[in-house]
Amino acid sequence: MNILPGILLAGILAAFLVFLGNQVGTPEGFSYSISGCQEQVPAEIKAPAQAGINLQLNGSQLLLSQNLSYVCCANLKLEIEKSGEVIKLLEKNIGEICKCICVYQISAEIPWKGEKRIEIWGVEHADHPAKLLWQKEIVPESFCGRSTFGPCQSDADCRPGGCSGEICQSVQEEPVFSICEFRECYQVEGISCRCVEGKCQWSL
Known part of the structure; x- marks a missing residue:
């Protein structure tokens, strides 16, 4: 019996499943814009600035x-990689490298399907x-709800607190008390x- 076709088919199927679970590129609904140089900053800045990032969930x-x-x-160009519950925004420089430093304004709309974390990786060159x-x-x-950001090593170290269970706190902390007022947004x-x-x- 010739089993080679079956092996090839299994290999193709496995590769396809990996692709579905770890997609890179420009998925439907993803769009972005990058401004030109807005202002020059001191050349001694060696790495991309981590400040000035804002994220909102809109539907x-x-x-x-x-x-x-x-x-x-x-x-600069952007790509999206979705792997499980994580969205990775990949920032790439397909241009040149020089000594002057500028500030670029980046805006992006990223489709969200229930992923729990977003990461920004850059800048690849x-x-x-x-x-x-x-x-x-x-x-x-x-x-x-609100969080105390108390210390933990696993989810078992965290518990809801407050009168309505609206506070996420560490089991190592003293119980947090709050006004007994139930709200739908809790x-x-x-x-x-x-534990994150x-x-x-609180986290998805």
């Missing part, structure tokens, strides 16, 4: 704005790999009190 779209300090002769510049947990704006489907990067906080 099924993530609205991102960023002020990026980078070389002024760059030709030739043999210079991208580095993690910024990351944030994604929480719907309709949720109004209960948003999918959000739980979790060593801190207790």
Whole structure:
């Protein structure tokens, strides 16, 4: 029996499943704009600035704005990689490298399908790999609970507190008391009190 066709078919199917689970490029609904050089900054700045990043969740779209300090002769492009519950925004320079530094204004609309975290990686150029510049947990704006950001090592170290269970706190902290006032925005489907990067906080 010739089993070669079956092996080839299995290999093609496996590659297709990997592609579906880890997509890179420009998915439907993803758009962005990058300004030219807005202002020059001191040349001693060696790495992209991490400040000036704002993220909003608007329905099924993530609205991102960023002020990026980078070389002024760059030709920047963005790509999206979705892997499981993480969205990665990949910033790439397909232009040149020079000594002057500029501030670029980046705006992006990213389709959101329930992913729990977004990361910005940049700036990749030739043999210079991208580095993690910024990351944030994604929480719907309709949720109004609060977090103490107490220490934790796992989700078991975090618990809801307050009179209405609206406060996410660490089991290592003293109980947090609050006014007994139930609000609909304390209960948003999918959000739980979790340990994220060593801190207790509400997260999808």
